[in-house]
Amino acid sequence: MAVASEKSIFFDALEFESTAKRAAYVEHACGGDVQLLTAVRALLRENDREENPVDNPVGAAMMPTALPAGDGRAGATRFAPGTLVGPYKLMERIGEGGFGLVFVAQQQAPVRRRVALKIIKPGMESREVLARFEAERQAIALMDHPNIARVFEAGVTETAQPYFVMELVRGVPLIEFCDHHQLNMSERLELFVTICHAVQHAHQKGIIHRDLKPSNILVTLQDGRPLAKVIDFGVAKAIGQSLTVKTIYTRFASMVGTPAYMSPEQAAMSTDDIDTRSDIYSLGVLLYEVLTGATPFAPDRLQSAGFDELRRIIREEDPPRPSTRLSTLNNELASTIAVNRRLDPATLSSAMKRDLDWIVMKAMDKDRNRRYSTAGAMAEDVSRFLSDQPVDARPPSTLYRFSKFARRNKVVISTASLVACALMLGTAVSVWQAHAAIQERDEKEVALEEARAAEQVANAARLELERFNDRLNSTTVLLASGRANADAQRWPEAYQAYTKATDVLPKYFLVWLERGGLNAKLGRWNAAAADYAQAVEIGCPIEQAELSGVPQLLFFAGETAAYEKLCEELRRFGKNDPMAVMVRGQLAGETTAPAAAELADRVERMLAAIRRPDDSDVTHESDRRRRKYAEMFYGVNLYVAGWAHLRAGNHQRALQRLEESNQANWLGRGIADPLLAIAHHRTGNAEGAVRSFEQSQALLDRLLDESVSQAKGVPSIPWIDWIEFLLHHREASIVVKGHTPANDPRLRQMERFADERVSG
Numbered sequence: 001m002a003v004a005s006e007k008s009i010f011f012d013a014l015e016f017e018s019t020a021k022r023a024a025y026v027e028h029a030c031g032g033d034v035q036l037l038t039a040v041r042a043l044l045r046e047n048d049r050e051e052n053p054v055d056n057p058v059g060a061a062m063m064p065t066a067l068p069a070g071d072g073r074a075g076a077t078r079f080a081p082g083t084l085v086g087p088y089k090l091m092e093r094i095g096e097g098g099f100g101l102v103f104v105a106q107q108q109a110p111v112r113r114r115v116a117l118k119i120i121k122p123g124m125e126s127r128e129v130l131a132r133f134e135a136e137r138q139a140i141a142l143m144d145h146p147n148i149a150r151v152f153e154a155g156v157t158e159t160a161q162p163y164f165v166m167e168l169v170r171g172v173p174l175i176e177f178c179d180h181h182q183l184n185m186s187e188r189l190e191l192f193v194t195i196c197h198a199v200q201h202a203h204q205k206g207i208i209h210r211d212l213k214p215s216n217i218l219v220t221l222q223d224g225r226p227l228a229k230v231i232d233f234g235v236a237k238a239i240g241q242s243l244t245v246k247t248i249y250t251r252f253a254s255m256v257g258t259p260a261y262m263s264p265e266q267a268a269m270s271t272d273d274i275d276t277r278s279d280i281y282s283l284g285v286l287l288y289e290v291l292t293g294a295t296p297f298a299p300d301r302l303q304s305a306g307f308d309e310l311r312r313i314i315r316e317e318d319p320p321r322p323s324t325r326l327s328t329l330n331n332e333l334a335s336t337i338a339v340n341r342r343l344d345p346a347t348l349s350s351a352m353k354r355d356l357d358w359i360v361m362k363a364m365d366k367d368r369n370r371r372y373s374t375a376g377a378m379a380e381d382v383s384r385f386l387s388d389q390p391v392d393a394r395p396p397s398t399l400y401r402f403s404k405f406a407r408r409n410k411v412v413i414s415t416a417s418l419v420a421c422a423l424m425l426g427t428a429v430s431v432w433q434a435h436a437a438i439q440e441r442d443e444k445e446v447a448l449e450e451a452r453a454a455e456q457v458a459n460a461a462r463l464e465l466e467r468f469n470d471r472l473n474s475t476t477v478l479l480a481s482g483r484a485n486a487d488a489q490r491w492p493e494a495y496q497a498y499t500k501a502t503d504v505l506p507k508y509f510l511v512w513l514e515r516g517g518l519n520a521k522l523g524r525w526n527a528a529a530a531d532y533a534q535a536v537e538i539g540c541p542i543e544q545a546e547l548s549g550v551p552q553l554l555f556f557a558g559e560t561a562a563y564e565k566l567c568e569e570l571r572r573f574g575k576n577d578p579m580a581v582m583v584r585g586q587l588a589g590e591t592t593a594p595a596a597a598e599l600a601d602r603v604e605r606m607l608a609a610i611r612r613p614d615d616s617d618v619t620h621e622s623d624r625r626r627r628k629y630a631e632m633f634y635g636v637n638l639y640v641a642g643w644a645h646l647r648a649g650n651h652q653r654a655l656q657r658l659e660e661s662n663q664a665n666w667l668g669r670g671i672a673d674p675l676l677a678i679a680h681h682r683t684g685n686a687e688g689a690v691r692s693f694e695q696s697q698a699l700l701d702r703l704l705d706e707s708v709s710q711a712k713g714v715p716s717i718p719w720i721d722w723i724e725f726l727l728h729h730r731e732a733s734i735v736v737k738g739h740t741p742a743n744d745p746r747l748r749q750m751e752r753f754a755d756e757r758v759s760g
Contacts, residue, residue: 284363523713635666713754
């Protein structure tokens with residue numbers, strides 16, 4: 001009978017949970033082959049190790065692993081929940097490394113608080129481990145940065161085991177947080193900038209982390225905003241100083257770090273040659289994974305590679321650019337990654353081309369002299385990208401790439417150069433002889449072709465002008481038909497007329513603007529946003545777009561590019577004539593505090609110039625109509641003033657104006673409730689915040705129920721007020737409740753009603 005292979009015996013043996021049964025199976029399967037038996041046993045021993053050379057630091061794996069009492073876990077029971085370590089009561093174990101255990105602990109005195117306590121595993125108290133442990137504590141103690149976990153205290157247990165106490169970070173690993181909260185590209189990059197600043201602080205203190213990876217960067221929410229904390233300085237290295245009086249011996253021919261995030265110089269296993277630029281490389285890998293959802297080199301490949309092959313991959317292979325990696329993903333995976341970044345799958349790859357590709361590849365350059373000199377410089381380049389400024393990162397020049405290729409292929413380049421020189425010399429002589437004869441002929445032909453081309457251009461321009469005039473006349477008729485059918489609530493006919501107009505004259509902004517208005521009126525938000533984005537791209541006048549509610553809808557539907565372009569035009573237009581543009585168009589997105597303060601001052605002056613409508617003024621029907629419009633105008637301006645004061649940080653004044661807008665008699669009455677909830681929250685009035693949010697939720701439920709019961713795509717309030725209300729309700733839910741509201745099925749019903757009205 002043929003003996004099975006080493007690989008098949010190893011995998012079959014893993015099916016046995018009992019050690020005795022597994023050993024008996026291996027001996028029987030090897031059939032007396034001593035060499036095969038030894039190889040399989042070695043594989044099983046490596047499999048039983050807790051350390052993983054891809055997912056865990058190799059430096060930690062080099063630490064002594066012998067523990068007393070069986071498999072090494074028995075000694076750890078000495079620190080069961082409830083055990084007192086100094087003034088700290090252990091609550092639960094939350095982490096375990098190569099030589100340390102991490103617990104949540106309750107400090108008993110002099111203050112009561114939750115902390116993280118790290119202690120050496122029982123049985124691991126070798127001189128090297130003690131030195132590593134003390135070096136980690138000293139490294140963290142040297143630093144004082146909001147994005148680095150702080151050390152509070154250090155001590156020794158009654159059994160002479162060192163421990164230290166540090167800040168408890170209630171967070172999740174970086175990539176998990178970004179995907180769970182579906183942060184978009186800008187939010188991910190802003191969070192990454194804070195991580196760079198933390199690493200820069202460590203470098204300024206003379207500390208090189210050497211093991212930056214997502215699991216060593218925990219992210220939590222603080223005041224509704226992500227806060228990153230860099231942890232685990234267990235293999236950190238000091239520059240120009242000693243972190244401990246004890247001797248730390250890094251074993252000969254050992255790698256320190258995690259291969260998937262390790263710089264080429266770390267893979268070279270020369271610890272004396274490591275500097276801060278090694279952390280810059282790891283930051284580049286982190287940014288790569290934050291953008292694409294994968295590391296440059298697949299962990300499975302590194303795991304399966306041999307030791308020398310693993311080092312060769314890290315030191316020599318150039319990984320694909322982030323945009324290239326994304327363009328090669330299958331549709332299902334690409335869709336998942338796009339959803340986690342709130343992007344359309346079609347734009348996923350293009351969103352990272354050029355600047356982001358350059359930033360990542362500069363940080364991950366094999367030649368560390370070409371990387372960013374500091375983590376701060378990398379943060380500045382990312383910030384420049386976020387503010388649409390030119391980045392310092394540039395792809396390597398053609399000369400640089402050619403010089404590297406030439407060094408790798410000296411013989412081929414030399415031979416090719418000799419052949420190319422001979423060919424070029426012969427070609428040059430032939431070309432020179434032919435050039436004189438051809439030049440005279442070409443000069444005559446050029447003059448003749450220029451005359452013919454000018455005639456053709458003139459004829460083409462005349463024909464195009466005639467065709468455009470015909471299309472414009474046809475479009476005018478179709479737009480008039482669309483308006484007439486819309487006024488008569490013949491929605492399918494109106495939509496068909498507008499759609500034909502877009503086909504006849506697709507470069508005319510008005511046809512897209514009017515069809516977008518029809519879609520918005522019916523509650524077809526995504527279709528309306530797409531039409532509005534097309535109108536903005538063509539060049540819709542800013543005052544007409546603002547008056548049509550375009551900014552609010554673009555922001556609501558996530559048409560980021562069109563919204564930003566429109567806001568830039570809005571700011572430029574407002575500088576020339578501040579009162580020519582209705583201020584309400586600025587409510588959609590983020591507004592700076594100074595801009596909001598200026599806006600609040602303008603609206604307050606407007607409110608001071610008019611007086612609140614009074615019933616005593618009403619004597620005739622015409623007076624009642626004027627009073628109705630005056631009340632609407634007054635209510636809108638109260639609402640805008642409250643919003644502007646809130647964004648400017650003037651919370652008490654915001655509360656006053658928003659309450660007044662809710663009391664005014666206008667069609668959008670009540671949509672200020674979510675803004676009131678945010679204002680109460682920021683003044684510390686939790687009860688008022690919850691009450692206002694519940695009022696906002698009640699209004700939302702009422703409007704949705706009415707719309708569903710009446711089979712309508714839009715509620716009873718103007719659609720622009722409805723869009724703003726949904727935006728602010730979502731923001732209030734995040735601020736007050738701490739989470740984004742779940743998708744309401746009634747919104748989907750309204751969309752179906754809207755589509756049915758268009759299809760007839």
